[in-house]
Amino acid sequence: MAAPGFLFGAMASVGDVTPQQMHFSEPLPLKGGSALRDYTLVYETYGTLNAQRSNAVLVCHALNASHHVAGTYAGQERSEGWWDNLVGPGKPLDTDRFFVIGVNNPGSCFGSTGPMHANPDTGRLYGADFPVVTVEDWVDAQARLVERLGITQLAAVLGGSLGGMQALAWTLRYPQRLRHCVAVATAPNLSAQNIAFNEVARRAIISDPDFHGGHYAAHGAIPKRGLRVARMIGHITYLSDDSMEEKFGRELRAAELGYSTQDVDFQIESYLRHQGDKFSEYFDANTYLLITRALDYFDPAREFGGDLSRAFAAARDTRFLLVSFTTDWRFSPARSRELVKALVDNRVDVSYAEIAAPHGHDAFLLEDPRYHGVMRATFERIAREAEGAAHV
Amino acid sequence: MAAPGFLFGAMASVGDVTPQQMHFSEPLPLKGGSALRDYTLVYETYGTLNAQRSNAVLVCHALNASHHVAGTYAGQERSEGWWDNLVGPGKPLDTDRFFVIGVNNPGSCFGSTGPMHANPDTGRLYGADFPVVTVEDWVDAQARLVERLGITQLAAVLGGSLGGMQALAWTLRYPQRLRHCVAVATAPNLSAQNIAFNEVARRAIISDPDFHGGHYAAHGAIPKRGLRVARMIGHITYLSDDSMEEKFGRELRAAELGYSTQDVDFQIESYLRHQGDKFSEYFDANTYLLITRALDYFDPAREFGGDLSRAFAAARDTRFLLVSFTTDWRFSPARSRELVKALVDNRVDVSYAEIAAPHGHDAFLLEDPRYHGVMRATFERIAREAEGAAHV
Numbered sequence: 001m002a003a004p005g006f007l008f009g010a011m012a013s014v015g016d017v018t019p020q021q022m023h024f025s026e027p028l029p030l031k032g033g034s035a036l037r038d039y040t041l042v043y044e045t046y047g048t049l050n051a052q053r054s055n056a057v058l059v060c061h062a063l064n065a066s067h068h069v070a071g072t073y074a075g076q077e078r079s080e081g082w083w084d085n086l087v088g089p090g091k092p093l094d095t096d097r098f099f100v101i102g103v104n105n106p107g108s109c110f111g112s113t114g115p116m117h118a119n120p121d122t123g124r125l126y127g128a129d130f131p132v133v134t135v136e137d138w139v140d141a142q143a144r145l146v147e148r149l150g151i152t153q154l155a156a157v158l159g160g161s162l163g164g165m166q167a168l169a170w171t172l173r174y175p176q177r178l179r180h181c182v183a184v185a186t187a188p189n190l191s192a193q194n195i196a197f198n199e200v201a202r203r204a205i206i207s208d209p210d211f212h213g214g215h216y217a218a219h220g221a222i223p224k225r226g227l228r229v230a231r232m233i234g235h236i237t238y239l240s241d242d243s244m245e246e247k248f249g250r251e252l253r254a255a256e257l258g259y260s261t262q263d264v265d266f267q268i269e270s271y272l273r274h275q276g277d278k279f280s281e282y283f284d285a286n287t288y289l290l291i292t293r294a295l296d297y298f299d300p301a302r303e304f305g306g307d308l309s310r311a312f313a314a315a316r317d318t319r320f321l322l323v324s325f326t327t328d329w330r331f332s333p334a335r336s337r338e339l340v341k342a343l344v345d346n347r348v349d350v351s352y353a354e355i356a357a358p359h360g361h362d363a364f365l366l367e368d369p370r371y372h373g374v375m376r377a378t379f380e381r382i383a384r385e386a387e388g389a390a391h392v
Numbered sequence: 393m394a395a396p397g398f399l400f401g402a403m404a405s406v407g408d409v410t411p412q413q414m415h416f417s418e419p420l421p422l423k424g425g426s427a428l429r430d431y432t433l434v435y436e437t438y439g440t441l442n443a444q445r446s447n448a449v450l451v452c453h454a455l456n457a458s459h460h461v462a463g464t465y466a467g468q469e470r471s472e473g474w475w476d477n478l479v480g481p482g483k484p485l486d487t488d489r490f491f492v493i494g495v496n497n498p499g500s501c502f503g504s505t506g507p508m509h510a511n512p513d514t515g516r517l518y519g520a521d522f523p524v525v526t527v528e529d530w531v532d533a534q535a536r537l538v539e540r541l542g543i544t545q546l547a548a549v550l551g552g553s554l555g556g557m558q559a560l561a562w563t564l565r566y567p568q569r570l571r572h573c574v575a576v577a578t579a580p581n582l583s584a585q586n587i588a589f590n591e592v593a594r595r596a597i598i599s600d601p602d603f604h605g606g607h608y609a610a611h612g613a614i615p616k617r618g619l620r621v622a623r624m625i626g627h628i629t630y631l632s633d634d635s636m637e638e639k640f641g642r643e644l645r646a647a648e649l650g651y652s653t654q655d656v657d658f659q660i661e662s663y664l665r666h667q668g669d670k671f672s673e674y675f676d677a678n679t680y681l682l683i684t685r686a687l688d689y690f691d692p693a694r695e696f697g698g699d700l701s702r703a704f705a706a707a708r709d710t711r712f713l714l715v716s717f718t719t720d721w722r723f724s725p726a727r728s729r730e731l732v733k734a735l736v737d738n739r740v741d742v743s744y745a746e747i748a749a750p751h752g753h754d755a756f757l758l759e760d761p762r763y764h765g766v767m768r769a770t771f772e773r774i775a776r777e778a779e780g781a782a783h784v
Contacts (some may be wrong), residue, residue, distance in 0.1 A: 005579055031651075032651030048508070100623075128653075131651075190642070191636070192636040192641055192658075193633045193636050193637070195658050195660050196661075197628060197666055199624070199658075203620065203665070203668070207617040208617075209601055225599040225600075228595065229596045234594040236592065241584075241585045243569055244584040247584070250581060250691065250694075257689060259762055260685075261678075262523060262598055262606070262681070266587050270589075273595070289654070290653055296657070297649060316456040339628060
């Protein structure tokens with residue numbers, strides 16, 4: 001499935017990495033009206049910031065990921081970052097040339113302040129009281145981190161799926177603070193069907209008796225049943241019909257049908273149950289609700305009466321690469337084309353690659369040679385430009 | 393959405409109808425190895441069986457339907473049968489010319505023997521002990537009913553979705569007992585993605601603490617939470633992305649976003665919750681498991697090493713109409729085309745209509761003029777033939 005590494009010459013991992021923390025005591029005002037009074041962001045960096053501070057790339061994460069974009073944790077097997085195939089020395093986003101920042105968003109369950117942390121106002125765990133955070137709130141938090149790292153302008157902001165929405169929001173909110181936006185497998189907003197899948201997943205979690213209105217930690221409970229079902233639903237939407245058919249088809253676990261309604265007969269059932277079980281062991285239910293809600297709410301055209309072209313007028317100075325995958329039915333190529341149109345309407349510099357890939361939405365995390373070729377070429381140009389700026 | 397009735401001339405309902413029951417004391421052997429020792433089928437009929445008994449049409453139901461195909465129940469508002477727009481005097485399946493039979497399948501929760509009835513072996517409710525029934529088992533049960541009604545050969549067997557699978561199974565199992573098979577929005581088997589959606593729905597039900605391993609009735613409980621989630625998932629797959637977008641889009645319930653993860657913001661959320669709530673009030677959880685399993689298991693090519701053409705060699709004497717809908721992503725046109733190919737390989741008389749309709753899988757239940765036009769023309773031919781047989 002993955003392209004052989006030698007196609008791209010020698011490639012290595014960024015090696016062992018260590019997450020860092022930055023604390024912010026100035027409140028972060030949130031789109032929903034409240035504020036995050038006091039918070040910590042966990043982040044990682046790879047590569048070296050050049051003297052001109054012109055080579056920084058921010059990588060934004062999607063639903064089920066974190067600041068751990070690349071590299072490994074010392075002594076932990078299989079601890080590769082979630083985009084390790086893309087980010088590293090000699091890789092498309094080359095850490096020999098770029099200073100790459102991965103940051104965990106507030107509300108997540110991977111280290112940055114979230115529902116599993118104490119609410120400074122009460123001293124008790126936030127749980128369901130963690131405020132609803134939006135893509136724009138995350139971008140604001142990221143902008144503060146970037147500023148603290150002494151970076152005035154990012155060479156690029158990169159993200160896939162929900163991460164792509166953050167990259168888009170950067171261009172509207174901080175157009176002077178980035179030169180390039182690379183948004184992969186994303187959309188200008190969720191469709192009714194997208195929201196519907198999120199809502200079913202949330203219902204599964206909320207109606208789990210162990211959810212306790214979101215204060216399950218206070219009850220010593222974890223709504224694992226709901227998390228399992230939520231993940232199974234999500235997982236179906238990440239894969240294409242065809243790739244599921246190719247990988248599992250109607251293959252049975254045993255030689256014969258079991259004639260049971262409760263046991264596993266088909267390999268696809270076994271696979272989905274396994275995915276659900278794994279997920280329910282490490283993911284936080286309140287975080288799942290928060291992140292799916294941030295997805296639902298993202299809609300930059302909303303303030304412009306639904307006119308996406310008007311919304312992207314703010315992005316005139318950014319150069320864009322958009323990438324979509326033909327079999328992605330969660331965020332289909334048609335959704336990326338809506339973005340391309342809005343950018344072209346504003347005479348924005350935009351490149352668009354529609355990659356024929358069989359893997360559905362998950363393709364953005366995989367090592368497809370055409371996809372990685374486009375990414376490599378784009379970051380090559382961005383690197384030369386950043387190095388040019390360094391020589392000015 | 394529905395075509396105006398006057399396009400097709402005067403159309404009326406079959407009027408008030410009364411379900412009937414037939415008891416079978418001869419055990420029904422099941423594909424899974426066990427048997428249904430003693431069972432009752434609930435059915436309805438519309439129209440009159442002609443003297444030659446040549447004008448009978450059997451209508452098979454899908455997941456969420458029953459024997460109540462057409463007409464109303466006296467004194468009950470909104471009690472129209474689930475295919476009332478198709479079946480009635482002057483309608484495409486014209487009850488002035490045909491004797492139409494609707495039958496509820498064993499394992500269902502609408503009257504025929506199912507998990508909510510007593511197991512004659514124990515005197516206790518079947519619950520989770522109701523044996524796994526297959527499409528073929530249902531067809532066997534239907535064949536006995538048809539025989540008891542004194543009908544040697546049906547003019548046609550008609551069904552949509554899972555009902556279409558039953559119509560197909562008739563042609564393989566009882567090729568001499570029907571002349572026509574009309575299978576709408578169906579498939580030769582479920583894809584991995586289809587099975588995956590069924591499995592998530594089942595997991596939601598089985599992991600509901602009120603499920604009690606399927607013996608919830610004995611515990612005075614009903615796994616409504618699981619049923620709600622199951623129905624919401626199913627419902628998403630019945631509608632097309634486009635029709636959901638057109639009907640709901642990103643429309644909000646209130647004027648502004650609520651900034652809540654647990655409350656309803658979008659109309660689509662409200663709609664899905666309502667569908668889930670309604671369903672959980674009347675549908676039985678064990679029946680949901682049984683019927684989705686029957687869907688999973690249907691696979692006539694399996695005994696022929698996956699060769700669908702070999703499987704349909706048995707159907708040589710039946711004439712087929714297959715209908716699919718362009719936006720049906722549950723049972724897409726490609727799946728119907730697989731069936732057409734298998735039939736053509738056997739030089740079987742098959743007509744195929746691929747209807748450009750926006751409503752997804754649900755289109756088979758709606759009154760699309762092109763769709764109903766094809767059905768009307770087909771049943772007109774079948775009626776003439778049946779009437780010709782009557783004059784011989």
